[in-house]
Amino acid sequence: MIRLYFVRHGETEWNKIGKFQGSADISLNNMGKIQADLTAEYIKKFKFDKIYSSPLKRAFETASKIAEKQNIGIIKDERLKEMNFGDWEGLSFDCIEAKWPGRLKEMYYSPDKVNIPNGETFLQVQMRTKKFLNNLLENEGDKNYLIVSHGVTLRTIFCNLLGIPLNKAWNLSQKNANISCIEYRDKNRSILNFLNYTDHLSKVKE
Incomplete structure (x- = not known):
């Protein structure tokens, strides 16, 4: 059985003030660094064979x-x-709503259909x-x-692992520095152990 743990990055200034980041390469702010430290301390009890990260x-x-x-x-x-x-x-x-009226609502309600300029x-x-997962899950044991x-x-x-339609992607909450875990049994069966766990961040205000 392969056990997959997932962590979303800690807070950035753009998270804090509500700007879309996407591919922009923004560093953690002070709160994000604290969140990362708390996450590292909590998750150290799980021993990982490999750690993969966005660059x-x-x-x-x-x-x-x-x-x-x-x-x-x-x-x-x-x-x-x-993305x-x-x-x-x-x-x-x-600003996005002013320039592209209704497009934000479309993104949240129909993410599988929305087209964002460029x-x-x-x-x-x-x-x-999906390609990343296919490569990762080729390993056995x-x-x-x-x-x-x-x-x-x-x-x-x-959505890929749990068979959730892409148009329901926003139903899955993902706060900064949260932890999630999915057990991968085979290509037809993955079990969600927990999603969006943030109790380890209770010492700091979000």
Whole structure:
């Protein structure tokens, strides 16, 4: 059985002020660094065979805190990067709504259909994460893997593993520095152990 653990990166300034990040390479802010430390301390009880991370700073910085506690290296994988939000990157929700009325609502209610100017589609993100999973799950035997990534990217992975339609991706909550776990039995059976666990962050205000 392969046990997959997932961590979303800690907070950034753009998270805090409500800007779309996507492929923009934004570092953790002070709160994000604290969240990463708390996550690393909590998750050290799980021993990982490998740690995979998005190469974007906010994810890799989070993964690095965890890897230090595990005494293990990190494998960067481009397929774990956040969705490219194109012309929306760096913009606030209000600004996007003003320039593209109704498009944000479409993204949340019909993510499988929305087209973001000069950005990726949710389906394109799902396809690249599916390729990542296919490569990862070729390995046999009892393994524990950690994957550190981003909100949309992780949601597409969960949809892939759990057979959830892509148009329901936003039903899966993903807070900063949360932990999730899925047991992969075979291609027809994956079991969700827990999703969006954040009790380890109770010492800090979000």
